[in-house]
Amino acid sequence: MDEREITDVLIIGAGISGIGAAYRIRERNPQLSYTILERRSRIGGTWDLHRYPGIRSDSDIFTLSFPWEPWDREENVADGEDIRAYLERTAHKHDIYRHIRFDTRVLTAEWDSGTDTWALQVEQDGQPATLRARFVFFATGYYDYDHPYRPEIPGxxxxxxxxxxxxxxxxxxxxxxxxxxxxxxxxxxxxxxxxxxxxxxxxxxxxxxxxxxxxxxxxxPVVRILRKVPPRRLGYRLAWLYNLVFIVSVYALARKxxxxxxxxxxxxxxxxxxxxxxxxxxxxxxxxxxxxxxxxxxxxxxxxxxxxxxxxxxxxxxxxxxxxxxxxxxxxxxxxxxxxxATGLQLQALGGVRLVVDGQEVKPADRFVYKEHMLEDVPNMAWCVGYINASWTLRADLTARAVAKLLAYMDSHGYTHAYPHLGGVSMPEKPAWNINAGYVHRAAHVLPKSGTHRPWNVRHNYVLDAIDHRFDRIDESMVFGRVAVREPHPA
Known part of the structure; x- marks a missing residue:
């Protein structure tokens, strides 16, 4: 990639979130260019990193797979290598694979309001480089790939x-x-x-x-029967709905x-x-x-x-x-x-990438989360994080569609930047992850903040999020604008 080229969207990570974002952004915005930056040598993210015996999904594969690319095997719970192979096939089938730059690790992302662009300092095959983009989508997940949690064990x-x-x-x-x-x-x-x-x-x-x-x-067996309902996509959607109802019901029963x-x-x-x-x-x-x-x-x-x-x-x-x-x-x-x-994982925000806006470093823990995927006062940036009580892809797909909608809105109005702004509104805080787990408590100093009411309230509730997405006001608590002098659009 030419360091002078400006890509419309740089997606960091080629796992479920990154591949899903690429599909949704291109689906709604075919005129925009995009590139996926993947620090590893293969597609898959967590499904490539984790290779221990027995690695598998801890939720059903129908809601974990993409709604636009149905899972075609009979398992309701899938092994890790089969999930990675599914991601590989999907990326090739939908012409996403050729947009991936492997062995590219992002170190720093710096926003410049003078040009309304991001400059990403990266290592490509071990060599330093600078890549530029108008929008950055962090599909990096939420944990530290390099450093798992290792408590002190005497002796x-x-x-x-x-x-x-x-x-x-x-x-x-x-x-x-x-x-x-x-x-x-x-x-x-x-x-x-x-x-x-x-x-x-x-x-x-x-x-x-x-x-x-x-x-x-x-x-x-219930899923197996539902999948036989013709046509194939209807059978898949029925299996997807069955698993969704099961997930939501089990969680609701446990809480109530x-x-x-x-x-x-x-x-x-x-x-x-x-x-x-x-x-x-x-x-x-x-x-x-x-x-x-x-x-x-x-x-x-x-x-x-x-x-x-x-x-x-x-x-x-x-x-x-x-x-x-x-x-x-x-x-x-x-x-x-x-x-x-097997002592757990370490959480980190934005894949450990250092974030800088107009020369000032931004600590995610100091910012509120907007609509569960953007950071307060950070322009042209989204971060995809899945649910703690349901399949990752349920929220990842909502996030990808929301970002695709935002990009289409900006493009149609000629805006070159957009960021959520809380302003002087008093906003009580609550934990972004309402779960009493050690890995969450250990990461309180790195995770962004959640408010208590929309659009700053982080909910782990797919049903309510899906309703909000359908009736979303894209300009709610958002600031839009145009840079005075804009770089030429890439050919």
Missing amino acids: LQDFSGEVVHPQHWPEDLAYAGKKIVVIGSGATAISLIPSLTRTAAHVTMLQRSPTYLLSSQRIN APGFTRRIIRTMAKHYLPEDYPVDTHFKPTYNPWDQRLCLILSGDFYNAIAEGRAEVVTDRIDHVDADGIVLASGDQIDADIIVT
Whole structure:
């Protein structure tokens, strides 16, 4: 790419969000040029980064796939490599792939009001370069690809075996016949352990406190029937609607009737586990369902591994690690050949890109979020972040369509900049993510702020967001303008 060229839209990231944004922007604005900048060498984002055994979606694939490119396999929950392959096929089919610049890492994005353009300082194949754009779309997700969360574990350096974090899983890790301890009980551990138990000698999940587990089927018979309804796209939409209703209903039930939801989840665990298994010791959290994310298991695979003796759960705290394994606060020891630290992720805003507006650095944590995808007083920029209680793509597609609509509005009116402006309005704050999870608490200093009423209120509610999107006023709390001297439009 010529450094002097000005691209209408630069999209940072070639995962679900970036590919979806490219499609929606081109669909509504075929006259605009766009380029996707991807720091890795392949499409996929998180589905390329995470390669640990058992990696899969933790929501249904029908709402996780693009509404404009139906998922054509029978699974209702898909494996990570199949999702990445779907993204690759989709990008080729819709002529998006040729717009991707791989091995391009964005370091800084600087806005200049004198020209109404962004200058992005990047590394392309290890070499510095500057790219220019009129609008920047951050499809970078919300966590740090380079640095997963690694809590201090006393004595870990003394362990004689291998220590692995799932985010950086070695492809050549030999674990057949080995004793493995997985520290953590989140979605990663729950999907990883059943896969490990196929060849490992034994797998122990060590948790400080229990997590809610909800079992679902990889191939849902109801979805299978709905998908047979002709024509093909109608069948897909019915499957999509079924899964959406399920997601919304489970979340609503958990929030409105937490006690009843607890009993359902406990009954499900007792159904799969041996009769004398201490369910309340290992699978009865102290918090209510959806105070933290529910973890999805497939057809009881995690419980079955426990029932068959291939895996076990230990609920205790770590005192220290020695050469042979983990010594617990209770005094017990778990011997191990491999320790897997499934201890979670680190959140970061805008993929860690430094943001500068007219020479002043902008800290996202100091700004309110507008309509869940723009930052207060930051021109010509959007950031795509998915839901915490539903499939990522549900919100990602709303964001991409909203940005495409904004770009069309600006182009039709001759505007060269647009930014949301709160002004002197008093706006109470609330957490942008209303979930009591450690990774959210650890990131309070990096995440943007949410207000308490629209358009500054961050809601994790797809139904209300979809209604708002349909009746959205594009000029609400927005400032539009034209630069005095505009650079020539690229040919």
